[in-house]
Amino acid sequence: MRPAYVRGCGLWTPGFANATSWCLGVADAAVRAAPGRLLTGPLHRRASSLTRMAADALEEAASAAGCDLTRTPSVWATVYGEHETAVAILDAMHQGEGRVSPTRFHNCVHNAASGYVSIAVLDHAPSTTVTGGRELVATALFEAQCLLATAATEVLLVLADEPLLPPFGVEGAQAPLALAFCLSSAPQGALAGLSGLRRDAVAPVKRHERFGGLIVSAALPLLEHVALRRPGCVALELEGEAGTRAWCVDVELAASRGARIPV
Secondary structure, three states, X not given: OOOEEEEEEEEEEOOEOOHHHHHHOOOOOOOOOOOOOOOOHHHHHHOOHHHHHHHXXXXXXXXXXXXXXXXXXXXXXXXXXXXXXXXXXXXXXXXXXXXXXXXXXXXXXXXXXXXXXXXXXXXXXOEEEEOOOOOHHHHHHHHHHXXXXXXXXXXXXXXXXXXXXXXXXXXXXXXXXXXXXXXXXXXXXXXXXXXXXXXXXXXOEOOOOOOOOOHHHHHHHHHHHHHOOOOEEEEOOEOOOOOOOEEEEEEEEOOOOOOOOOO
16 A cells, blocks of 8 residues: 655643644643634534544644645544543433433434534545554554545544543543544655554554553554654554554655654
């Protein structure tokens, strides 16, 4: 499959203002809740925290790349989706009169975030939401590359999840995380190229103390290698299962961009 070129990156997690801040280790305690800037009016009021943080990561990546949000296909990846809304619905069914909020009901679908953003920016381009286990990051990247290999010239890839609420749980997960990449089929203006998506004998990604077993955190090394311009083979799976092979991709520096991300 042809390389995919990264033209912009985005990140949202509490304590960091953007992808640059995360990669440079510049924390900001004032960053606590995702503002969801793309969403306005009723869309903003009704959007879940997962939708708002995914929208913010996407906006950062698109802005960095100069991507037109009204006509760019997107791939969204989340293991748990709108679980906070689903848990609230289950609670409502077992309390009081057992009535379920219509707003919460339509918010609990797995592609709620992509729906809210597409309405907000008047995007009529195709959008796919995928899920999966430890292979989620590789699956989402493969889906995006397939779009680039067929018809799209640019694709926005968004990955987002939150620690599960009781009675569920994700081992060690303390904070939510959303990441986004603007991918292009052309190298012009790119930060880096991604090629050779495969399973190989590489060490999986070590669990981060903030995110524990949150699967989307397996994309953090990819973000850091691209943004800080570090070439090499990057794993796309978290450690945790026996085996010596993991999904990975090669990060190659793009000749058209000579500097690291701005401070």
